[in-house]
Amino acid sequence: MTGTTIKAPLAVCAAVIEKEGKVLLTQRPHGKQQGGFWEFPGGKIDPGESPHQSLKRELSEELAIEIEIDSLLETVYYHYDWGSVLIIAYLCRWTAGELAHIEVADHAWATPEQFSGYHILPADQPILDRLRSRYSEKSTKMNRKREKEMSQSTS
Numbered sequence: 001m002t003g004t005t006i007k008a009p010l011a012v013c014a015a016v017i018e019k020e021g022k023v024l025l026t027q028r029p030h031g032k033q034q035g036g037f038w039e040f041p042g043g044k045i046d047p048g049e050s051p052h053q054s055l056k057r058e059l060s061e062e063l064a065i066e067i068e069i070d071s072l073l074e075t076v077y078y079h080y081d082w083g084s085v086l087i088i089a090y091l092c093r094w095t096a097g098e099l100a101h102i103e104v105a106d107h108a109w110a111t112p113e114q115f116s117g118y119h120i121l122p123a124d125q126p127i128l129d130r131l132r133s134r135y136s137e138k139s140t141k142m143n144r145k146r147e148k149e150m151s152q153s154t155s
């Protein structure tokens with residue numbers, strides 16, 4: 001009997017680290033699968049690891065930084081031609097370490113308006129959308145606050 005083997009999606013964790021309205025993106029090493037694409041730092045969850053353990057390990061191995069994980073931002077299921085991935089993306093804080101390019105080709109801090117200037121892995125689209133709406137909500141709140149303060153100071 002012939003047939004294709006159906007594999008479980010690859011479990012992947014990703015860190016969304018914010019700094020002054022920008023988000024950390026990293027570029028995959030050129031020799032690796034999907035090399036040259038931009039993504040959120042992270043990687044495969046190894047057997048026996050929790051997503052949080054995995055994310056902390058990956059950030060230390062890839063960038064030499066330590067992080068704290070604050071909350072779940074988004075989960076994504078995406079099918080590539082080589083198989084599928086289930087990505088769990090967390091909002092994180094960089095707490096220690098000097099960022100080094102150990103297992104990444106490059107890094108960048110990008111505002112949501114700048115995301116389109118990077119070739120970001122297609123699976124990350126829902127994470128990017130979530131961040132765009134998060135930032136536009138934040139700026140609406142800031143504008144409302146500013147308008148309120150201005151109207152109070154002029155009355």
Ligand SMILES: Nc1nc2c([nH]c(=O)n2[C@@H]2O[C@H](COP(=O)(O)OP(=O)(O)OP(=O)(O)O)[C@@H](O)[C@H]2O)c(=O)[nH]1
Nearest residue numbers: 012013014034039040041042043044085087121123124
């Ligand atoms: N880290 C990360 N991986 C992502 C993202 N989006 C996305 O589709 N992926 C996919 O998830 C998979 C993660 O595998 P990886 O190769 O980065 O994992 P890893 O660091 O453990 O690699 P290794 O096998 O060389 O140790 C890749 O196939 C990658 O294409 C993302 O934003 N961050």
